[in-house]
Amino acid sequence: MATLDMESGRTLDSALAAADRALRAVFAPARSSRPTPQPAAAPQELSDSERRTAAALMRVNHTGELAAQALYHGQALFAHSEATRRVLMEAARGESDHLAWCETRLGELAARPSLLNPFWYAGSFAIGALAALMGDRASLGFVAETERQVEGHLDSHLGRLPPSDSRSRAILQTMRSEEIAHGASATRAGGVPLPRPVRALMRRTAAVMTGTAYWI
Numbered sequence: 001m002a003t004l005d006m007e008s009g010r011t012l013d014s015a016l017a018a019a020d021r022a023l024r025a026v027f028a029p030a031r032s033s034r035p036t037p038q039p040a041a042a043p044q045e046l047s048d049s050e051r052r053t054a055a056a057l058m059r060v061n062h063t064g065e066l067a068a069q070a071l072y073h074g075q076a077l078f079a080h081s082e083a084t085r086r087v088l089m090e091a092a093r094g095e096s097d098h099l100a101w102c103e104t105r106l107g108e109l110a111a112r113p114s115l116l117n118p119f120w121y122a123g124s125f126a127i128g129a130l131a132a133l134m135g136d137r138a139s140l141g142f143v144a145e146t147e148r149q150v151e152g153h154l155d156s157h158l159g160r161l162p163p164s165d166s167r168s169r170a171i172l173q174t175m176r177s178e179e180i181a182h183g184a185s186a187t188r189a190g191g192v193p194l195p196r197p198v199r200a201l202m203r204r205t206a207a208v209m210t211g212t213a214y215w216i
Ligand SMILES: [Fe+2]
Pocket: 065, 068, 094, 095, 098, 175, 179
């Protein structure tokens, strides 16, 4: 009985910590543990239409970083081993810095984050929790696949950003190299490749999210 009480106490603690992380991620101003990446040369002025395009793209990236963080928080809450939980929380910390960088850039571009962010956080957290129930190796494989898809998405944004927006570009380039590192560490920790239909479903879900966040 005592063991059961301790166990349920731990579960309640973890659930409260997860709720606290969720509220901070969605509603508190994002804080980075590292400075925002800067371009090597002095940035140029953007025209109005360039600013609007850059803002829409950075809003998508901001939502993507929030969703990645929510996935990993959901996966961490239900991870079976402490080692897997550590990999997930380490990746989530990286996404939290990325979120703060995107938020800073959105402010510089005089734009706001997506209004649907609470919805995307909740949905992604639930998907993360489901992924965790498939076992740690599949859950780590889910991280590797998420990061691979984010890398492809960042490549496409690096091509679509106005050429003069070197500030957003510096942020996305740093994010891209860190997403590759997150994916590699999940694979090293034992992540297995996911079945093709799961990968396709992940791609379709992400497309709905990124397509919506561009506008709203
Ligand atoms: Fe990220």
